[in-house]
Amino acid sequence: MPQSDRIECTNGQWTDRRLVCKADCETWPILSDEHYFTKPWSQEELLARGASSHGFSITVACRHTGEEETVTCHDGQYTALQKTCAPSCEDLTLIPVGDLPVSSVYTVEPAEVLIGPSPHGTKAAIKCNTDEGVAEDTVTCLNGKWSPQTILCAVECPAIPSLLPPNAYELVAIRRPTTSLAQLEGQEEVARANGEADEEITSPRLLEELIHFDKHPHGTVARIRCAERHSHTVTASLEAKLTAQEIVCDQGAWTEVPMKCFRACGPLPPLRHSEMYSLRLTGHRPHNHTVDTSLMNAPFPHGTAVEYTCNKHARARPEPAEPGVARVACNSGNWQPFPPHIKCLRPCRNYTVQERYTIAHGGRHSHTHGGWGHGYWSGESLVLQCNAARGYHSTGHALHGTVECLDGLWSMPNPSLSCHRSCRPLSDVLDERRFAHQTIRILDDLPDNSVETESSTSCCTQTSNETGMDTLPRPPEHGSCVMVGCKDGYSPSVAPSQWHSSVPCAGGRVGVSSLCETVVCTDGHWSPRSFECRAMCPNPFNDTLAPGVTAADGEVVKGMHAHGETLKIACADGFSVAFGAPEQQIITCNDGRFDVVTLHCHKLCPPFDHTMEEHLSPSHPSTSSYIVSLSPDDDAPETHIDRRQMMQPDATGRLTRYFSHGAVRYVRCRDETKRRRHGAARAAHRVVCRDGKWSQIIIHCRRGCSSRSFPRLSPLAYNMTFAGRHQAHHNKRNPRRIPRRARTAT
Structure with missing residues (x-):
């Protein structure tokens, strides 16, 4: 735009004016440095410049958002700012109502203010999600902050909480709005008359009903106190001990109980071996050495402490030894910790020494009672050794063993002390004419009670005699393992399948038996054998059986028959038994002889x-x-x-x-x-x-002669007599017939 202009009168008219004069703008209006800044000149430079001519422009920017806007001087006035340069508000935070989610208590419009930043000037409407009212509140974002929330939605509380320990508290009264009592029996008229006023319920019947209500309105007050009839102790101020205290429903949650009630404790539970302990109340000195008499006055208030120590007169020793005392306290009806952290170890009675042992060290001999001591503290020990005077000798690696008194009981000797007697020589136990034996090894780890077991056996598992011993120690030591079999001409009296155990005889060195049994010397006794050796029987058909007797069909006749073997005999061809007699007999070999043959064979x-x-x-x-x-x-x-x-x-x-x-x-x-x-x-x-x-x-x-051929003789001339019969035989049918016997005529 020109700084000056010229107009002329031309043909009766003036030329157009191009020069327009505008007023200057006064000093630059100061903007808040917290929100704005200018460029390319700062606000300080603009102030120093003074007035600005028409058309002067300056860029104004927001410090929070970075947005820019141009401000121009126009005929003495700067153009107005179109942008409000103020910070945005963060997410709208509503007043919480207990632990309930905000969405279940409030409704906010627009909902976007809850999840993102809102620009300056944003307004939000807040309503309560209740059925009882339509209260509403509006909050505004101003310079990065939301205006205060004036509405508070009241939330109901759940049922009155159950206070622990049970039966420790009593409900005295409940105060709540009268309108909320309409559902109680007999309170409908009261609720309509009093309206929104609060009413305190003290009736036990109504209190019992209110306790079982699932919900209570905001502001409900419950007054409680300790149940004295249950011997509870109040741990609070003096006022709390004398008056009831209140818990309040505040925005869906009950306030904390301002006091605690504890149950008193009964008598102390008995301990095992209680005679080993001494008890006393803290701060009391017992009149005797075991139990403080004040401990008999149950019940005991919460916090009562009792000290446990060991009764020295009973030779009880504490474990742990330090500090040697333990304390238990009454905690709401229970003694804790119980049992106490101390154990009073019992003493041991006089050690009963077995016949196989004798005390080498540590015994306290009593001349009065003729025994070893009057008792030993737990932890005391004795050293034992084998009683050589009774014939016992150590068969292990240790010559001495220590026994220790442990809480009234004596331990086993440590290291293990093996004291055993020797066995009788095998010649006194076995018939050397019949038995053969071989020493396998000496066992040193047999238990003391192995002599009671029926099995003698598993001490020998080898099949060779590389580790065998030809002879036994004299006398045979405890643990001697011997392989026993029968000599030539003898056999076991019991089948090997019925033995306690059987092993292959080592290299044929034990008689001629193929199977042997092992016997073990255990504490002076040989383990029992399963068999005896009986003489074998020779072939009975060589010279012992009568002629005509032979082996039955299918029988095998051997040169020597083992004890117990049987043989069935019968008659040979051309011979038989007597009519009706048994045709066969079974004979058994019995210690070198077959049974007596009762079978008689005849030609x-x-x-x-x-x-x-x-x-x-x-x-x-x-x-x-x-x-x-x-x-x-x-x-x-x-x-x-x-x-x-x-x-x-x-x-x-x-x-x-x-x-x-x-x-x-x-x-x-x-x-x-x-x-x-x-x-x-x-x-x-x-x-x-x-x-x-x-x-x-x-x-x-x-x-004989025919009677018909007998000559006819005249009885007048002949006398006839009959011979060959004692009496005459008369033939009744034919008197003339002569009997068959001899006849004589003279």
């Missing part, structure tokens, strides 16, 4: 029809005059049984009995013959097989 007899010819003399008639049968009353001959081809019985042995010892044949004369000896003509003679021969036939059969 079989030949067929009787062949033998009969040998028995008859030349004067005898032919064998056809005889009848041979198996029964005395049987007339039918059974010569088919005595045929030669029937001599060998079949597999079932059905015919053996017809030829065996004792078999019987009955011989009688035929009808047409007569018997020579006395007796009836048809009486049968019994023939028996004896050791392969039939007995002698003593009857003689002769053919």
